[in-house]
């Protein structure tokens with residue numbers, strides 16, 4: 188290190204801030220750049236302006252402008268893509284996009300993220316157990332690592348020119364390589380982590396560049412250390428020790444904060460503590476205060492403010508946690524548990540939620556204020572932050588005492604549930620009853636629920652929401668849409684129909700708006716991937732169903748056809764996964780409350796003559812815990828909540844479920860445990876990969892492996908689908924096999940939908 192006294196770590200900081208902009212400025216700028224409506228220079232200017240506004244806002248909220256408290260974590264699209272581009276790890280199919288000096292411009296960067304022609308983009312997958320999707324780097328023996336972008340350093344210099352000393356945030360080498368996949372060139376069995384020694388010198392070079400630019404602290408994110416991976420944990424820990432020993436020994440570098448958001452570091456904490464890194468960021472929302480580690484001489488950025496959820500922090504409890512960490516010998520700094528990019532920007536503009544609910548919440552800006560208050564209370568004594576502490580206590584008390592968070596009717600109904608309520612009759616009895624009722628052919632054809640959401644549908648829904656379209660006119664518009672979707676399916680010759688979900692803005696928000704215990708924001712956007720954002724609902728109270736939610740649409744659709752029309756519901760786990768969920772009781776309890784509401788809905792659907800009911804659980808895999816030891820408990824409550832929702836169904840009601848967005852190998856037991864009569868899964872892209880495992884498992888019920896990858900506008904040919912179905916028949920019998928697309932069709936257009944479904948039906952006939 189240099190001879191000047193190193194700058195202390197700031198007393199309060201956040202691990203990262205939302206990148207998309209309070210009014211989704213980055214989304215708009217990116218999309219207009221992609222359309223060709225603006226230039227690269229325009230996009231750069233918007234991004235620079237956004238960074239300026241963010242720095243000023245954070246300093247205004249009380250983070251030190253020159254103390255390295257403000258993280259520099261901007262990204263045009265994704266932080267893993269940024270790392271790939273910075274280290275020169277660009278797949279060979281995109282090699283021609285690089286300039287002579289190895290850099291890529293924003294057009295090329297966008298192409299790697301989004302693909303072009305037959306060049307597939309980097310694969311996208313979920314970031315740990317969040318709803319953010321990162322781009323998966325592709326690394327092979329041929330990858331030539333080289334420092335290939337000056338953006339990170341330039342952004343530090345940009346801030347410096349404005350009078351700031353920020354803290355650059357980069358993805359760590361372990362997380363980068365363990366989350367990467369083998370490139371097309373790599374031979375079977377190649378593991379990207381085998382390139383660690385080639386990559387490290389580039390990190391050293393980058394750290395030297397930060398140092399030369401004047402950075403005093405750099406944050407290196409290593410969430411991989413909180414997760415179990417395919418690699419043996421001992422090997423991961425050995426790599427962690429080696430990497431941070433070596434980087435720590437570099438002399439030309441800023442001080443290092445190694446941050447491990449999303450869970451407990453566990454046995455990786457002593458490993459990091461034994462290296463020369465100056466500071467370690469630990470997640471104290473998901474992880475407990477460590478025991479038995481000595482942290483003398485280290486700074487611990489204690490993540491006591493939840494970066495991943497929107498509840499106001501219990502500041503008293505947080506202060507107690509900070510003191511417990513101090514007792515381990517560490518110098519304590521107040522921090523968030525994760526980057527704040529998982530939560531919306533600000534509660535400003537959400538007044539419709541009402542003062543009381545708002546007082547329970549903290550979005551990104553409000554969390555920054557909490558950090559500042561906690562740092563003040565911790566360093567100067569509680570009296571110095573008395574107002575903030577008092578306000579937090581009042582809010583917490585109001586949340587606890589609110590009748591909506593503790594409803595006797597809901598609690599009593601749940602307490603009355605018996606184990607028998609979770610079981611249906613034997614599958615053989617159900618099948619017999621269902622066959623007698625529906626007479627479906629072998630390889631029955633169906634779709635997953637939604638049909639294309641045309642601009643007209645969106646317009647009608649938006650106008651109705653704004654009060655510009657009357658209830659009656661809205662009803663008429665939706666019914667007309669349902670009628671045309673039913674007619675189309677009859678003309679095509681599908682066996683089991685759907686109503687098309689035209690009335691749903693989103694498969695979770697639709698239910699959140701109709702159930703008690705939820706509220707929705709107007710501007711609470713969070714980045715899902717690239718320019719795409721979602722607006723999760725807030726599940727704050729006990730959940731109950733005041734009125735039927737889907738019955739009239741399903742009933743209307745059924746009245747138009749002699750074929751069965753599926754009722755369509757979103758399952759409890761998915762409703763939780765895609766909302767901000769109350770943190771004052773176990774998730775399993777909340778899931779069961781949702782399940783009971785769905786159980787009532789199913790009873791009403793049955794009473795209205797709906798004989799086939801699908802309960803979608805696309806997020807079942809997403810919430811799977813990061814550590815193996817926690818998985819069984821999760822699968823226990825999640826499967827039970829599904830069974831609580833569905834087990835009231837009569838024998839001759841056929842219960843379907845649908846899963847997508849993931850690999851299923853790991854959760855076949857759980858899929859089996861759901862006890863659905865029919866399960867549809869995403870399978871087209873992986874060419875039915877999971878079916879042999881399902882066969883080996885002895886799965887006896889019916890399954891619909893997707894035969895059309897609906898994530899792409901490509902129309903699959905009849906031959907292609909025939910091949911997939913033939914492949915499927917190797918693993919499951921004709922009676923067990925259903926034919927359906929990978930997922931709902933709401934993002935597709937009508938022309939491709941009709942053509943694809945025609946091919947699907949022709950292929951089915953060929954294989955039957």
Ligand SMILES: [Zn+2]
Pocket residue numbers: 635805845846847848929930931
């Ligand atoms: Zn799906």
